[in-house]
Each structure stands twice: as structure tokens, then as C-alpha cells.
Amino acid sequence: DQQVKQNSPSLSVQEGRISILNCDYTNSMFDYFLWYKKYPAEGPTFLISISSIKDKNEDGRFTVFLNKSAKHLSLHIVPSQPGDSAVYFCAAMEYGNKLVFGAGTILRVKS
Amino acid sequence: DTGVSQDPRHKITKRGQNVTFRCDPISEHNRLYWYRQTLGQGPEFLTYFQNEAQLEKSRLLSDRFSAERPKGSFSTLEIQRTEQGDSAMYLCASSLSSGSYGANVLTFGAGSRLTVL
Numbered sequence: 217d218q219q220v221k222q223n224s225p226s227l228s229v230q231e232g233r234i235s236i237l238n239c240d241y242t243n244s245m246f247d248y249f250l251w252y253k254k255y256p257a258e259g260p261t262f263l264i265s266i267s268s269i270k271d272k273n274e275d276g277r278f279t280v281f282l283n284k285s286a287k288h289l290s291l292h293i294v295p296s297q298p299g300d301s302a303v304y305f306c307a308a309m310e311y312g313n314k315l316v317f318g319a320g321t322i323l324r325v326k327s
Numbered sequence: 328d329t330g331v332s333q334d335p336r337h338k339i340t341k342r343g344q345n346v347t348f349r350c351d352p353i354s355e356h357n358r359l360y361w362y363r364q365t366l367g368q369g370p371e372f373l374t375y376f377q378n379e380a381q382l383e384k385s386r387l388l389s390d391r392f393s394a395e396r397p398k399g400s401f402s403t404l405e406i407q408r409t410e411q412g413d414s415a416m417y418l419c420a421s422s423l424s425s426g427s428y429g430a431n432v433l434t435f436g437a438g439s440r441l442t443v444l
Contacts, residue, residue: 250432259331259418259435260370305369314360314383315433317369
């Protein structure tokens with residue numbers, strides 16, 4: 217039972233353009249959402265988060281959008297840089313407990 | 328503070344052997360989590376502690392797996408009678424549980440990769 221789904225296994229974007237990574241969830245009790253980035257041979261690194269009372273959160277080049285009615289969130293990276301190439305995981309939390317992760321999307325930013 | 332430390336980084340063992348992984352969390356964090364990640368998948372929750380109390384265990388955690396956090400600081404994850412299906416990356420994370428969501432962001436270690444031959 218996958219409660220958090222990232223349906224695009226990979227995404228390729230040209231340097232300087234926008235990267236949009238998508239995530240869907242099924243559990244309406246999730247109230248906090250996070251994006252993590254992972255490089256090979258390293259653990260996931262926290263990138264940005266959003267609580268369910270907001271619909272947008274921005275941090276520099278990274279913006280996360282939340283559509284609660286559609287149970288959908290997205291991560292926008294503008295402009296994309298080659299160093300952004302990594303695996304991006306969407307994660308959701310219920311009542312401040314454990315995180316439930318999606319399967320990840322591999323982002324490749326071409327220079 | 329150097330973040331979350333995990334040891335060993337890589338363990339190769341034969342089927343049927345026991346293995347133990349250690350995690351040292353960020354010192355002021357009261358919560359400690361164990362996750363498992365296999366190729367092409369996201370991290371899967373195994374168990375977590377608040378201080379020394381184990382608050383939740385996933386049904387993924389068979390009775391061959393045991394985790395401890397004896398003094399509310401470091402934690403160990405032991406796998407007995409390893410099977411080839413146990414081959415995975417075992418990730419540890421820690422957080423500071425409070426009323427603020429921002430403080431409950433999990434910080435992950437680099438992981439311990441297990442290969443069962």
C-alpha cells in the first residue's frame with residue numbers, strides 16, 4: 217500500500233530551465249510534507265518542507281506547492297543547475313511521527 | 328556536532344550470520360529512527376525511539392530484527408540469521424520532537440550497506 221507516490225522515475229532538464237517534480241499521496245491524515253535530496257553513497261538531505269495549512273513555501277531556488285484537495289504536491293527548482301542532479305524523495309508525516317517516503321525521482325540537469 | 332554517524336558503512340556477511348549496526352544521533356535529538364532502503368525504492372520505516380523507549384515498529388521488522396537505544400543516546404540494530412533478502416542500505420535518522428514541525432525534520436546518516444552472500 218503505497219501512501220506516497222512519485223510516478224516519474226526520472227526527469228531530464230536543461231541547465232537554467234525549471235525542474236518540476238511531482239508527488240501524490242493517499243492518506244488524508246498527513247499534515248506535513250518534506251522533500252529530501254540524495255546523492256550516491258550519502259544519506260538523504262532535507263531540502264524544503266510545507267505544512268498542510270499552507271499551499272506554498274519558498275526557499276531560494278526551491279518552491280514547494282501543496283494542493284490538498286488533489287492530494288498532490290510539487291517541487292519547483294528554478295533555475296536548475298548541474299549540481300541539482302540527484303534523487304529527490306517526497307515524504308509525508310502524520311502527527312509528527314514517522315516519515316513515509318515515495319520511491320524517488322532521479323533528476324538530471326544537463327549543462 | 329558532526330551529524331548522524333553510522334558504523335560500519337559497509338558490511339558483507341554470509342547467509343545465516345548475525346550483524347549489528349550502530350547509530351550515533353545528533354546529541355540534542357531525542358528521537359532516533361531506523362529505515363531500510365533497497366535499490367529503486369524510497370526509505371522504508373522500520374522503527375523509532377523517543378529517548379530510550381521504542382515507540383513504534385513496522386511489520387517489516389521481523390523477529391530476526393531487534394533495535395535498542397539503551398541510554399537514549401546511540402542505538403544498535405541487530406539482524407540475526409541474515410538472509411539474502413536483508414541486503415539493503417540501513418539508514419539511521421534523528422530529530423528533536425517538539426510542538427514545532429520544523430524541529431521534527433529528520434536528519435539522516437550516510438547509511439550502512441549490508442550485503443548478504
